[in-house]
Amino acid sequence: MTEAAVERFRALTPSEFFYRNKELAGFSNPARALYQTVRELIENALDATDSHMIRPVIKVVVRREGEDRFFSVTVEDNGIGIPPAHVPQAFGQLLYSSKYVLRQTRGMFGLGAKMAVLYGQMTAGKPVEVVTSTILSKRIHHFKVSINIKSNTPSIVKKGSYSKLSEWHGTSVRIYLEGDWMRSKSKIYEYLKRTAIIAPYADIIFEDPEGNVLYFERSISKLPIPPREVKPHPKGVDLEMLKMMASATKAKTLKDFLVKEFQSVGEVTALRIISRAGLDPRKSPKSLRGHEVERLVRAIKEDDKIKPPKGDHLSFVGPEIIEAGLKAVLKPEFVAAVTRKPSVYGGHAFIVEAGIAYGGEIQPSDKPVLYRYANKIPLLYDEGSDVSRKVIDTIDWGVYGVSFPAPLAVLVHICSTKVPYKGVGKESVADVPEVQKEIELAVREVARRLRRYLMKKRREREEAERAVAIVKYIPELVRSLKKIVGDVKEDMLEKELLKMVNMKLRAMRINSVDEVVVALE
Ligand code: ADP
Ligand code: MG
Numbered sequence: 369m370t371e372a373a374v375e376r377f378r379a380l381t382p383s384e385f386f387y388r389n390k391e392l393a394g395f396s397n398p399a400r401a402l403y404q405t406v407r408e409l410i411e412n413a414l415d416a417t418d419s420h421m422i423r424p425v426i427k428v429v430v431r432r433e434g435e436d437r438f439f440s441v442t443v444e445d446n447g448i449g450i451p452p453a454h455v456p457q458a459f460g461q462l463l464y465s466s467k468y469v470l471r472q473t474r475g476m477f478g479l480g481a482k483m484a485v486l487y488g489q490m491t492a493g494k495p496v497e498v499v500t501s502t503i504l505s506k507r508i509h510h511f512k513v514s515i516n517i518k519s520n521t522p523s524i525v526k527k528g529s530y531s532k533l534s535e536w537h538g539t540s541v542r543i544y545l546e547g548d549w550m551r552s553k554s555k556i557y558e559y560l561k562r563t564a565i566i567a568p569y570a571d572i573i574f575e576d577p578e579g580n581v582l583y584f585e586r587s588i589s590k591l592p593i594p595p596r597e598v599k600p601h602p603k604g605v606d607l608e609m610l611k612m613m614a615s616a617t618k619a620k621t622l623k624d625f626l627v628k629e630f631q632s633v634g635e636v637t638a639l640r641i642i643s644r645a646g647l648d649p650r651k652s653p654k655s656l657r658g659h660e661v662e663r664l665v666r667a668i669k670e671d672d673k674i675k676p677p678k679g680d681h682l683s684f685v686g687p688e689i690i691e692a693g694l695k696a697v698l699k700p701e702f703v704a705a706v707t708r709k710p711s712v713y714g715g716h717a718f719i720v721e722a723g724i725a726y727g728g729e730i731q732p733s734d735k736p737v738l739y740r741y742a743n744k745i746p747l748l749y750d751e752g753s754d755v756s757r758k759v760i761d762t763i764d765w766g767v768y769g770v771s772f773p774a775p776l777a778v779l780v781h782i783c784s785t786k787v788p789y790k791g792v793g794k795e796s797v798a799d800v801p802e803v804q805k806e807i808e809l810a811v812r813e814v815a816r817r818l819r820r821y822l823m824k825k826r827r828e829r830e831e832a833e834r835a836v837a838i839v840k841y842i843p844e845l846v847r848s849l850k851k852i853v854g855d856v857k858e859d860m861l862e863k864e865l866l867k868m869v870n871m872k873l874r875a876m877r878i879n880s881v882d883e884v885v886v887a888l889e
Contacts, residue, residue, distance in 0.1 A: 381520035382462040386483060387490070393483045394793040401487050402439060402547030403555045404793075406430065408480030409443035409541050410563060411745060414570070415467070415474050416447025416539060418744075419594045419683070423586065424570035430549070430556070432577045438492055439547040439577065441484075444540035449502035452509040452529070459485055459496050459541075460513040460522020470785050472595035472682050474745050476794075482515065484543050489514055491546035495525045500539040501532055508532050549577050555748060560584070561697055562739055562746030566685060566781065568693035587696040588689055592744075595683035598785065599631045602641070602668045604677070604715025611661050614653040622656075623649040632675040641667045641674075679710020679717035682783050685744065690723040690779060698777055701727035704817040705779070708810050713802035718784035720803070722810035724818050730775035736760055741781040742789065742797055750796035756780040758799060759807045768815040769822040778814075780807055835869050842866065 386393060394404040406428060417424035429442045450458055457464040458481065465478030485496040495514040501507065512525040553576070560574055564584035569591050572584040600609070619625040626638035633641075642649045645667035647660060656664070668674070690705035705723035712718070723739075730737070740747040740756050751757050760778055770776055788798040797803065846861050 381518065383486065383515055383517045383520035386462055386479070387486060387517050390483065390487060392791070392793070393477075393479050394795070395483055395487045397548070398437065398491070398546045399548035399551035399555075401484075401491075401545060402430070402441070402549065403552040403559065405441045405484040405487070405543055405545060405547075406443070406556050407559055408475075408484050409441060409543070410559075411474040412481055412541070413443050413445035413447060413539070414563075414567065414744065416445055416449070418567065418569070418591055419473065420448050421591060421594055422447060423589070423591060424567065424572075426570060427573045427575075428560075429575045430547075430577050431575075432549070433492075433544060437546045437548075438544065439549065440542055440544045442540060442542040444538065446536075446538040449505065449537045449539055450498070450500045451502055452500070452511075452527075455498055455500060455509065455511050456513050456522035456524050459498055459511075460515045460524075462486075462515070462520055469597050470600055471597040472743055472783055472785050474743050481541065484545070485513070486515055486517070488543045488545040492544040494544040497542040498539065501537050503537045505537070506532050508536070557582070559746055559748060562741070562748070565693040565697045565739060565779070566690070566741050566744050566746065568689060568696050584697070588692040590686075590689060592683050592685050592689060595785075596681040598677075598681040599629060601632055601677035601715045601717075602626070602630050602674060603712075604786070605630075605665075605668070607661060607665050610665055611656075611658075614656050614661065617653050619653055621649060622647060622651045622653055625653040631677060637671075637674055641671055644671060676712045677710075677715060677717040679719050682710065682717060682719050682785070683744075684719045684721055684783050685781060687721075687723075690721060690781070694723050694725040694777070694779065698725045699729040700725035700775070700777070702818065702821050704814045704821075706810055706813045708806055711802060711806050713788070713800045716784055716786040718782060718787075718803060718806070720806040720810045721779075721781040721783075722807070722814050723779035723781075724811075724814040725777040725779075726770075726818055726821075727775050730777055732773040732775045734772050736765070736774075737777040739777060739779040740797070741779070742787040742794065743783050744781070745794060747795050747797070749793070750790065753790065754796040755799040755804050756797065756807055759804060759811060763808075763811065763815065765815070768819040769826075770818070776818075778811060780811065782807075832873055835872065839866065839869055 395401045410426060410428060413426045414424055425446045427444045431440050433440050462482045463478045465475065467473045467475045468478065488494060488496065495512040498511045500509055507529045509529045511527045513522050514525055516523050560572060564572055568587045569589065571586045574582040613629055614625060617625050617629055619628050622642055623638045626633050626641060627635060639649055645663040684707050686707055687705035691703045694700065694703045703725045707721045708719060710717045710719050738751065738757055738760055740754055782797060782803060788800045788803065790796045790798050842862055842865050
């Protein structure tokens with residue numbers, strides 16, 4: 369055997385792995401990285417505000433830094449802030465997160481901010497700058513942190529604090545990186561617009577590198593009900609997870625373990641599962657052997673009497689907020705939205721919402737414009753492979769009175785503690801049959817409302833056209849009447865009748881007889 373044939377083995381740290389595979393998290397090139405950085409920081413800002421009943425005020429600045437290729441992205445929020453002890457790891461250690469609990473959040477991989485920090489470090493060579501203060505804190509803390517790639521640990525380049533003179537709380541994060549503004553501009557604008565649609569309760573201010581300022585002013589004060597943390601549902605748990613839970617639990621017996629650590633499991637259900645698995649309910653969960661855990665998992669899978677997971681811990685947006693968002697940003701003539709009841713796939717509860725907007729300032733297109741969201745995050749890439757696109761494209765819109773090209777936009781929002789994303793880039797949702805069905809039911813429901821509106825409008829139009837046809841006879845009618853009744857003030861009568869027809873048309877949102885006459889010609 370030659371020396372060259374000997375392989376050298378070692379493990380990669382998460383930082384090294386993502387350093388080599390940054391495209392997995394959406395950081396594939398300078399354009400994409402700039403977009404992804406803006407996005408990850410905004411998502412963190414929103415998680416820190418609306419999930420805690422704070423009306424978000426978010427300021428985003430993308431600035432050119434010296435050379436053409438370099439930029440800084442700064443996102444400031446009025447959220448709950450970050451305790452200073454956690455700042456270094458939150459920004460300098462991959463896979464460090466406060467969101468590794470079963471709760472619906474925008475973040476979920478403990479990667480977003482760090483990937484931006486890592487990319488910035490690789491391209492611009494600068495640490496991330498964080499300024500933060502929690503609600504009760506009397507001080508404001510500032511940090512400069514970079515990532516030690518080899519060991520996946522943070523290094524604090526600089527830190528300090530000063531006393532807080534105002535009530536300010538929140539976080540400001542600045543990342544320097546190589547970007548490509550021209551190639552990411554339209555995506556970033558689209559992302560902000562779509563964020564404004566789903567979060568019309570937020571004030572969002574954006575300053576771009578050209579000095580343009582875009583302001584999405586809050587248009588509704590209502591906030592979605594925040595998500596709550598839940599225990600896992602037994603049907604959503606696999607072998608490894610069950611093993612980990614059994615070794616971590618404080619419960620002394622198998623029965624208590626199932627009752628305490630899972631949702632939808634009471635004493636009766638716990639005993640049924642345990643007996644189906646052929647185990648002793650008094651057994652300590654810590655003493656479970658591999659094959660016993662397997663039996664437990666199988667027993668859970670086979671049990672069809674376990675109550676399905678409830679969705680009351682999920683934070684949906686609600687029809688009122690969706691309609692307000694669509695109205696404020698798209699300025700359509702018609703909107704409708706619906707929130708479906710919670711449903712379940714593979715042990716995970718989810719809720720689908722749909723909105724529809726028609727006419728007004730929406731530009732006609734050959735198929736419906738689709739706005740996709742998952743846990744309130746707009747999804748922009750990979751639309752073609754997303755389950756929502758598939759559903760929208762299989763619907764025969766003629767049934768709903770729409771013929772293309774038409775000014776039609778459809779919004780689909782899926783919320784869940786486990787959205788079936790296709791990758792860690794969080795860009796498209798897989799076609800899970802249960803989810804697909806709910807999307808279709810939601811979209812068809814708002815589409816039916818659109819149909820009612822369009823039919824009513826069509827009826828009114830026909831009525832208007834009839835009125836116009838009759839209006840033409842007014843002068844002749846008045847002349848004939850005069851012959852019969854004698855002294856009629858012709859002008860007055862004619863004016864009066866026209867006025868009445870006009871009033872009727874206005875009520876139908878048609879401007880005047882003239883407009884209809886013109887439209888008819
Ligand atoms: P994730 O969002 O998936 O948890 P991130 O790397 O984006 O991962 O963020 C890591 C953690 O840092 C978050 O879980 C959160 O606790 C904290 N964090 C980041 N940004 C903010 C912010 N703007 N306000 C409050 N906490 C934040
Ligand atoms: Mg995040």
